[in-house]
Amino acid sequence: MAASPMHFNIHGVRAIYRFEMARWFRTLLSSIASPVISTSLYFVVFGAAIGSRMGDIGGVPYGAFIIPGLVMLTLLTESISNAAFGIFMPKWSGTIYEVLSAPVSTAEIVIGYVGAAATKSVLLGCLILATARVFVPYGIEHPLWMLAFLVLTAVSFSLFGFIIGIWAESWEKLQIVPLMIVTPLAFLGGSFYSIEMLPGIWREIALFNPVVYLISGFRWSFYGVSDVGVGMSLAMIGIFLALCLGGITWIFRSGYKIKR
Template sequence: MNLHAIKAIYLFEMARTWRTLMESIASPVISTSLYFIVFGSAIGSRIADVDGISYGAFIVPGLIMLSILTESISNAAFGIYMPKFSGTIYELLSAPVSAMETVIGYVGAAASKSIILGTIILVTARLFVDFSVDHPVWMVAFLVLTAVTFSLFGFIIGIWADSFQRLQLIPLMIVTPLTFLGGSFYSINMLPPFWQNVALFNPVVYLVSGFRWSFYGVADVNIAVSLGMTLVFMLACLTGIWWIFRTGYRLKA
């Protein structure tokens, strides 16, 4: 394995984060803090407990997951799209760097950024609401697994997109709505039976439910099912990336 190539790609992508610190880190943290202020402190104080947890604390895992999903996709998609846009992707494809090494470099950097962001938001949330983490190891595991999985998904979007508009299409039109409808701000058990069954077709439900379980020990879906669904989605993304490099889809055209 070419560790030098992986390191070069990883450090280049991470350096872009430090150059755009306001957009990469500060902006998502400020936006999420506003959610804590409005929903956690202002509105949350007037809402009854959910599953025995104060509403402000209940939405902490959901808001962190919302940021992780969107930032993982955005970072990975933009990271691989820019070499395509500038034409430097051909230099990478002709270099002695395998597809696996390329993916590890780009996806590793995108996931690292999301994990850093999620950690900052977790610390920031303590300023607004009191919460506990019952299963810290599982919390870290879900955080890392989600960041890597959706960075892989973002990598696919970055290769698929042929314009900056398409780069934002799936995150804005599909991922964000699914996240808001995936139990980030409520428990799906609060829905009528029919809509509870419909919600189970939303993959984000399993991510939020599993992540919330690591905090409070309560979940809308069995923890094993949440973990299994996340791994299935990761496998699907890996399969998609394997097919892209095998066929050269939108890489060699």
């Protein structure tokens, strides 16, 4: 199912995007309040209570150091869950028949669903940054790079979430990847510490965690310090993005779990 070069179903993309954003606004309180509250709690516990006893890391006060990691943590989990839920829901309720029977290409479906999920994540990321400002004063050294990391990560992980949403045929499966894989990787990815602080072998093992590169690159855009090179971080996001795009192309070509 290739997109026709002569035509792009902009109305279709807009319809899906609006539908998904409307779903978010309907549950605005839980969609926005819960990440803001949980981030605030992180700041109270890690930033204020524990952070006051911690020294600077790479010249950055601990309270400020954890901000990029916290934003990434929310960005990853929210991108995945939003995008996964967005496509799982019509699959589960059966309303997906309409999308499948509509003159929309794979690319347009993905732009609609993933675009909306990524938009929500980016908005949430900004909201968390604003919330963090209440607790800790911080600056952003490379704002354009910061935005680039924010958007790239949101898009990549929304794509990943979209794949999970298609793969999952039960609510349990929908939760299992974010819960069992992504959250541990995010916690172990250096949200709250620099991997330089890890003892010997663990530092090497940590480098296998893709989230390390995301957080490191994102933190660099704030404070100019990073665990790994920025180029490396960007390359990792690029690879992940390409893998997800490849996965989605394969899914729609083969009809995996959506078409019989």
